[in-house]
Amino acid sequence: xxxxxxxxxxxxxxxxxxxxxxxxxxxxxxxxxxxxxxxxxxxxxxxxxxxxxxxxxxxxxxxxxxxxxxxxxxxxxxxxxxxxxxxxxxxxxxxxxxxxxxxxxxxxxxxxxxxxxxxxxxxxxxxxxxxxxxxxxxxxxxxxxxxxxxxxxxxxxxxxxxxxxxxxxxxxxxxxxxxxxxxxxxxxxxxxxxxxxxxxxxxxxxxxxxxxxxxxxxxxxxxxxxxxxxxxxxxxxxxxxxxxxxxxxxxxxxxxxxxxxxxxxxxxxxxxxxxxxxxxxxxxxx
Amino acid sequence: xxxxxxxxxxxxxxxxxxxxxxxxxxxxxxxxxxxxxxxxxxxxxxxxxxxxxxxxxxxxxxxxxxxxxxxxxxxxxxxxxxxxxxxxxxxxxxxxxxxxxxxxxxxxxxxxxxxxxxxxxxxxxxxxxxxxxxxxxxxxxxxxxxxxxxxxxxxxxxxxxxxxxxxxxxxxxxxxxxxxxxxxxxxxxxxxxxxxxxxxxxxxxxxxxxxxxxxxxxxxxxxxxxxxxxxxxxxxxxxxxxxxxxxxxxxxxxxxxxxxxxxxxxxxxxxxxxxx
Numbered sequence: 001x002x003x004x005x006x007x008x009x010x011x012x013x014x015x016x017x018x019x020x021x022x023x024x025x026x027x028x029x030x031x032x033x034x035x036x037x038x039x040x041x042x043x044x045x046x047x048x049x050x051x052x053x054x055x056x057x058x059x060x061x062x063x064x065x066x067x068x069x070x071x072x073x074x075x076x077x078x079x080x081x082x083x084x085x086x087x088x089x090x091x092x093x094x095x096x097x098x099x100x101x102x103x104x105x106x107x108x109x110x111x112x113x114x115x116x117x118x119x120x121x122x123x124x125x126x127x128x129x130x131x132x133x134x135x136x137x138x139x140x141x142x143x144x145x146x147x148x149x150x151x152x153x154x155x156x157x158x159x160x161x162x163x164x165x166x167x168x169x170x171x172x173x174x175x176x177x178x179x180x181x182x183x184x185x186x187x188x189x190x191x192x193x194x195x196x197x198x199x200x201x202x203x204x205x206x207x208x209x210x211x212x213x214x215x216x217x218x219x220x221x222x223x224x225x226x227x228x229x230x231x232x233x234x235x236x237x238x239x240x241x242x243x244x245x246x247x248x249x250x251x252x253x254x255x256x257x258x259x260x261x262x263x264x265x266x267x268x269x270x271x272x273x274x275x276x277x278x279x280x281x282x283x284x285x286x
Numbered sequence: 287x288x289x290x291x292x293x294x295x296x297x298x299x300x301x302x303x304x305x306x307x308x309x310x311x312x313x314x315x316x317x318x319x320x321x322x323x324x325x326x327x328x329x330x331x332x333x334x335x336x337x338x339x340x341x342x343x344x345x346x347x348x349x350x351x352x353x354x355x356x357x358x359x360x361x362x363x364x365x366x367x368x369x370x371x372x373x374x375x376x377x378x379x380x381x382x383x384x385x386x387x388x389x390x391x392x393x394x395x396x397x398x399x400x401x402x403x404x405x406x407x408x409x410x411x412x413x414x415x416x417x418x419x420x421x422x423x424x425x426x427x428x429x430x431x432x433x434x435x436x437x438x439x440x441x442x443x444x445x446x447x448x449x450x451x452x453x454x455x456x457x458x459x460x461x462x463x464x465x466x467x468x469x470x471x472x473x474x475x476x477x478x479x480x481x482x483x484x485x486x487x488x489x490x491x492x493x494x495x496x497x498x499x500x501x502x503x504x505x506x507x508x509x510x511x512x513x514x515x516x517x518x519x520x521x522x523x524x525x526x527x528x529x530x531x532x533x534x535x536x537x538x539x540x541x542x543x544x545x546x547x548x549x550x551x552x553x554x555x556x557x558x559x560x561x562x
Binding site for chain 2: 005012016094108127220228241242243262263266
């Protein structure tokens, strides 16, 4: 009884997650070694490793891997650095701090498709967009963001969405700093830089780990922002792994090749996850 | 003006800097709100208009043209149902792991989290095929199942880290006094963990409401959520900005306002108890 009950309680969640993982995985493995094009149902048969070969030798593949990592790395870097900066700026009370908090967190609740279209049209349009107007105001030539800096544009959109999250986590963490210690350091004439180096930054360590972990989970598979703005282009300039597999599956209708790609993506994600879990797991384990 | 002296220059500087950064970051959203109340011509005027007579026409037209209410209903049903279903699965699991810690508890937790790291797109083809063959393609039920499963690992984690903070002795005392499992949960655990439950539920609601990958790929005219409605506005190049803004505003306003009210809960929960 003592052993049975906990298992019974755990079972539904574990079983459903196991199904959620195993069933698609087995199907994906099966699809990846057969010829399976949704548009050509008459072409069937065992394909061996052809699909993998096709996906791996596709020049888009390496581009997509690099783009995935660039997107992940840049967004994490931007949000962590800016998040720390902003949270330090609003750590002490000032007039309107409550309102600032509300306004700052808002972008986090904006759905990715809205975020993407808002930036694509109203902000980044090279003629009518706000950024173009600002550029013109300063006498510069407006930038055609989505054509000239497609990946950069996606990075901006995603960072805008995730910066509030990082900021709020850091802010929450700063609230629990030992105030007496800070006071003492100030009394003893510690400069702001010294306070940063020896008090604030070490205190934020854990929350940086949390932010990196959660962002990584969500950023490995950024999709909607690319789908609604650049469509992965121009060329493959803003195609990440998620979008490349989507292109193979639902635009080229080649489920076989897409499945091969999906398996490769899972392997990549697991390599990333292994690093991360080692790093964060230690940090979260009390 | 006598109280002016209470504001030292450093504070004034800090206040100005904080507000400048905030307004800059909020600007895109503010602009979206403004544009939603413009006419199409005003929306693309050069230089951009800040002062104008607001109109509500866009909102009416969005409803007429693309049946906003249908998509809103789908969003509400799928996010609420998947949150409830997710809690029903995650609470017992987290309870079991937090209070009956076994040899493999840690491994199970890590494994759960790792399923979340696999890109959803890896499962796209099989899930699409399964949904098609079981008739769940473009249905609310299909989306509810998918949302629940994809949020489950995070929900279990959040609840687990919340339950772990509750002293075992309290539960044991209740058990000694002859409380059944349900009483133990309902009278002891629930009151103590209501904050954690709330933040987990809230986050799940927000994630499901904003979910775009599965809803874009598995739903369209019948079960489409607001995220898919907005994506359908991406094709006609520019020139419908006012309507796009109105539709967007209607899609995000409920969840943003909801988020404002629950932000403290939400952040506390999201930190997995690692940040106090």
